Amino acid sequence: MAPQSNSEIMQLSRKYLVNALIPREPIAVKRASGLLVEDYDGNVYTDLFAGISTNNFGHCHPEVVEAVIEQVRKFMHVSGFYYHMPEIELAKTILQHTPSNISKVFFCNSGSEAVDGSVKFAKKLALRENRTGSIVVALKGSFHGRLSLTLSLTGQRKYKNNLGNYANYPGIVHAPCPYYYRYGGGLSAREFGERCADEVADIIDHYTSGDVAGVVVEPILGEGGIIVPPDTYLPRLSKICADRAVPLIVDEVQTGFGRTGRLFACEHWGINPDIMAMAKALGAGLPLGAVAVSERVDNALEKGDHFTTFFANPVVCAASLAGLRVLMRDRLHENAAIQGEFMLKFMKELENHPKIGEVRGKGLMIGIEVVEDKESKKPSSETAEKIKLNMLKKGYLIGVGGVFKNVLRIQPPLTIDGETAVKAVHALSDSLKNL
Numbered sequence: 310m311a312p313q314s315n316s317e318i319m320q321l322s323r324k325y326l327v328n329a330l331i332p333r334e335p336i337a338v339k340r341a342s343g344l345l346v347e348d349y350d351g352n353v354y355t356d357l358f359a360g361i362s363t364n365n366f367g368h369c370h371p372e373v374v375e376a377v378i379e380q381v382r383k384f385m386h387v388s389g390f391y392y393h394m395p396e397i398e399l400a401k402t403i404l405q406h407t408p409s410n411i412s413k414v415f416f417c418n419s420g421s422e423a424v425d426g427s428v429k430f431a432k433k434l435a436l437r438e439n440r441t442g443s444i445v446v447a448l449k450g451s452f453h454g455r456l457s458l459t460l461s462l463t464g465q466r467k468y469k470n471n472l473g474n475y476a477n478y479p480g481i482v483h484a485p486c487p488y489y490y491r492y493g494g495g496l497s498a499r500e501f502g503e504r505c506a507d508e509v510a511d512i513i514d515h516y517t518s519g520d521v522a523g524v525v526v527e528p529i530l531g532e533g534g535i536i537v538p539p540d541t542y543l544p545r546l547s548k549i550c551a552d553r554a555v556p557l558i559v560d561e562v563q564t565g566f567g568r569t570g571r572l573f574a575c576e577h578w579g580i581n582p583d584i585m586a587m588a589k590a591l592g593a594g595l596p597l598g599a600v601a602v603s604e605r606v607d608n609a610l611e612k613g614d615h616f617t618t619f620f621a622n623p624v625v626c627a628a629s630l631a632g633l634r635v636l637m638r639d640r641l642h643e644n645a646a647i648q649g650e651f652m653l654k655f656m657k658e659l660e661n662h663p664k665i666g667e668v669r670g671k672g673l674m675i676g677i678e679v680v681e682d683k684e685s686k687k688p689s690s691e692t693a694e695k696i697k698l699n700m701l702k703k704g705y706l707i708g709v710g711g712v713f714k715n716v717l718r719i720q721p722p723l724t725i726d727g728e729t730a731v732k733a734v735h736a737l738s739d740s741l742k743n744l
């Protein structure tokens with residue numbers, strides 16, 4: 310007989326799935342729609358985490374579902390040896406909205422693949438320009454994926470423990486994290502942002518061979534703890550890269566497609582990268598990634614440089630196109646800006662609580678840093694977990710992340726309405742009182 314409860318499914322999971330999986334919430338999902346997720350025990354949750362900041366258009370958006378069914382009836386997989394329109398239409402749509410530098414796209418299956426492909430293309434560019442591109446600069450506190458190269462770029466030990474060389478791809482150098490709350494050290498935010506960017510210049514000019522294939526950054530560090538850099542950081546970093554003809558690789562896997570109140574987070578700071586990695590929301594609930602590049606990069610690539618069996622899968626491209634149509638038509642990025650500003654304003658009041666160090670974010674990418682006390686700023690992952698559990702009991706799904714596992718993550722679908730946002734803020738406030 311088919312399993313009937315959360316616990317039965319959890320037991321089956323323990324029996325058949327590898328140990329490497331992260332501990333899950335005690336929820337076995339039966340169905341999900343819009344902002345709601347229902348489990349096998351009949352509980353219904355309001356999703357404030359959106360499948361790790363992924364279901365930007367809500368769960369199972371009817372137009373996405375229809376597009377998938379329509380495409381499945383035509384053809385599902387033909388491989389990259391043949392042309393098909395969903396891939397081309399999707400590329401055209403994305404390029405209408407990317408920064409002006411970007412002119413071509415390659416589709417893959419995940420964020421890790423998108424970042425891996427971004428670095429591969431940057432290295433190829435270096436070689437075609439008679440450099441070796443042996444160095445890649447990434448940030449401390451960053452997250453770029455769990456495959457060998459992307460795990461090596463990732464600047465957090467917790468993902469690399471006991472993985473040896475697998476997490477140590479040669480030539481990767483980590484620059485300071487623009488994490489003002491923890492490392493501001495008495496500087497103004499403006500100065501701190503400039504200082505962090507200048508450290509990258511020093512790495513390129515003085516502390517390495519200088520033969521840098523690219524500098525990889527998340528515009529807002531997501532898994533690192535929703536770290537919004539000071540406004541001076543990205544424009545200065547972009548100039549440092551441009552002055553040295555070093556490609557700036559922007560990882561918009563988590564920040565893209567309206568999450569931060571703009572279609573891409575780069576827009577907040579007017580930066581124009583050479584390479585962009587995208588994924589998560591791009592697939593509208595299905596696995597899809599993309600590497601978007603400038604003409605300079607595209608010109609360096611040669612036929613056959615890159616390929617995977619399932620790249621630009623037609624069904625996933627059709628889902629993505631439908632999702633992007635909804636995003637643009639319903640101006641979901643603008644809703645993210647409005648609801649995000651509202652939620653952030655009220656959540657900022659939580660900073661009065663002795664265990665809340667900082668509330669920060671942009672659009673619907675909000676992080677709440679939980680500490681032992683405000684003076685020491687000692688991270689409290691235990692309290693963060695308790696708050697997450699309190700929220701679960703109240704019927705809300707939220708995330709916990711950050712380098713120190715102490716940042717509550719509020720990243721709901723961009724379709725969230727004002728009433729749900731108000732209730733969510735109250736629930737969070739109550740969850741703190743119940744500690």
Ligand SMILES: Cc1ncc(COP(=O)(O)O)c(C=O)c1O
Nearest residue numbers: 419420421452453454531562563
């Ligand atoms: C900024 C960023 N880059 C890359 C990745 C890796 O994406 P995926 O899990 O789809 O491989 C993530 C995933 O959380 C991410 O947040």
